[in-house]
Amino acid sequence: MYASLPKTAPIVQKYGGTSVGTGERIKAVAERIARQWRDGYHHLAIVVSAQSGETNRLVDMMRSVNPNASGVAYDMALAAGEQVSVALMSAALEAQGIKALPLLAHQLGIHTDELHAKARIRHIDTDLIERGWKRGAVAVIAGFQGVNSDHEITTLGRGGSDTSAVALAVALKARFCEINTDVDGVFTADPRLVPSARLIESLEYETAFEMASLGSKVLHPRCVELAAKFHMPLIVRNTFTSDSHRRTRIMPQSATGSLEELVVSGVTTDRQIAKLTLTGLRQDSAVISEIFQSLGELGINVDIIVHDKPHADQSLRLGFTIASSDLAAARKVIAELAASKGYDSLNIVAEGGLAKVSAVGVGMRSYAGVAGRTFNALTSQGIVIHMISTSEIKISVVVDEAEATRATQALHREFVGD
Numbered sequence: 096m097y098a099s100l101p102k103t104a105p106i107v108q109k110y111g112g113t114s115v116g117t118g119e120r121i122k123a124v125a126e127r128i129a130r131q132w133r134d135g136y137h138h139l140a141i142v143v144s145a146q147s148g149e150t151n152r153l154v155d156m157m158r159s160v161n162p163n164a165s166g167v168a169y170d171m172a173l174a175a176g177e178q179v180s181v182a183l184m185s186a187a188l189e190a191q192g193i194k195a196l197p198l199l200a201h202q203l204g205i206h207t208d209e210l211h212a213k214a215r216i217r218h219i220d221t222d223l224i225e226r227g228w229k230r231g232a233v234a235v236i237a238g239f240q241g242v243n244s245d246h247e248i249t250t251l252g253r254g255g256s257d258t259s260a261v262a263l264a265v266a267l268k269a270r271f272c273e274i275n276t277d278v279d280g281v282f283t284a285d286p287r288l289v290p291s292a293r294l295i296e297s298l299e300y301e302t303a304f305e306m307a308s309l310g311s312k313v314l315h316p317r318c319v320e321l322a323a324k325f326h327m328p329l330i331v332r333n334t335f336t337s338d339s340h341r342r343t344r345i346m347p348q349s350a351t352g353s354l355e356e357l358v359v360s361g362v363t364t365d366r367q368i369a370k371l372t373l374t375g376l377r378q379d380s381a382v383i384s385e386i387f388q389s390l391g392e393l394g395i396n397v398d399i400i401v402h403d404k405p406h407a408d409q410s411l412r413l414g415f416t417i418a419s420s421d422l423a424a425a426r427k428v429i430a431e432l433a434a435s436k437g438y439d440s441l442n443i444v445a446e447g448g449l450a451k452v453s454a455v456g457v458g459m460r461s462y463a464g465v466a467g468r469t470f471n472a473l474t475s476q477g478i479v480i481h482m483i484s485t486s487e488i489k490i491s492v493v494v495d496e497a498e499a500t501r502a503t504q505a506l507h508r509e510f511v512g513d
């Protein structure tokens with residue numbers, strides 16, 4: 096598998112939730128790692144996620160005792176899933192006769208900023224890993240978690256173990272970062288929604304980042320961002336395949352070797368969308384900037400914004416989308432702001448149950464007509480478009496969540512083909 100790699104090169108492998116989802120799977124992964132160790136690759140750093148479903152279970156448990164739980168206790172609970180996986184993987188390696196060094200983020204030193212549930216990694220100490228390697232141990236590291244300067248456990252946002260792995264690959268100066276998951280790589284659409292989706296063999300960072308940000312769950316967006324920043328190639332592959340050629344390589348465009356860019360590389364689906372519509376506001380731009388500033392301070396990402404300039408005698412109407420998980424916090428902060436500033440006429444309408452479907456491709460830059468084709472592909476299927484937004488390399492539509500799969504299939508058929 097690593098034929099051209101010197102045996103002393105650091106190797107970072109990340110295994111996701113399904114890959115460690117059962118005892119049998121953990122044993123199978125441990126066997127793979129043990130084979131590599133016996134082949135002479137001794138500088139192994141293995142990042143693991145919580146077992147599939149475990150983080151959701153922990154979130155639900157937290158919500159059952161406090162629906163608005165956040166902060167230190169929330170992150171401490173969520174990070175627990177990775178702790179169990181690290182211990183299980185280490186024990187499974189030891190059962191293979193391989194020494195293991197289990198490491199949680201606060202033990203190793205995965206230092207993050209202060210923001211709970213959305214922390215960003217600042218620095219990773221690699222000393223313990225390197226010391227472990229010297230005594231012949233495979234380092235097994237908890238993904239998703241970090242520690243802040245107050246010694247509190249933080250988490251990186253859902254799906255964040257990918258980012259832990261890339262940050263570690265950068266810190267250890269690995270030549271690439273291997274993301275092992277339950278599909279063969281990045282496909283032209285979620286293969287669970289579009290059975291005819293095709294594996295993308297190589298992809299440049301920019302498209303991979305857009306796809307990840309727009310909801311293709313296979314990679315955490317910040318992992319791609321970090322990889323691009325440090326020119327760290329990513330290999331996305333299926334944990335349980337031995338075919339080393341079936342995978343996606345993500346790298347700078349110059350290295351992908353593609354001369355002709357596809358108009359659309361992939362279609363993504365993000366089901367967790369909510370829309371807030373604010374009405375009754377005075378035409379006072381300070382109000383809008385205050386609202387967006389407060390949302391920003393909470394780490395709430397505002398996505399598609401619709402803002403029509405009203406006639407002189409009308410009040411302002413502002414619509415924007417956010418992640419459903421941010422809806423309660425966003426409503427609260429806007430209501431508090433309105434109360435403290437005396438915006439008595441402000442009316443907030445929240446709409447959940449929406450999804451965003453997007454077509455992504457750097458080839459869109461030099462291709463006109465994507466919007467027309469998108470409208471046609473969806474309206475011909477009777478799918479109602481709530482909002483639409485375009486950028487240089489993507490077009491996104493907001494539709495009812497119930498229509499998300501049909502909309503994804505329609506755009507895939509239109510731009511990628513069946």
Ligand code: ADP
Nearest residue numbers: 111112113276277281282284285287311312313
């Ligand atoms: P892991 O637990 O290994 O991190 P995830 O569940 O986070 O895995 O991500 C893998 C899943 O992402 C796949 O099972 C697939 O359903 C989904 N997915 C969504 N979009 C894509 C895509 N474009 N290509 C591949 N998988 C995708």
Ligand code: ASP
Nearest residue numbers: 144145150253254255256
């Ligand atoms: N366990 C975390 C989650 O479910 C992190 C991850 O799987 O990457 O979001």
Ligand code: MG
Nearest residue numbers: 111254312313
């Ligand atoms: Mg994941």
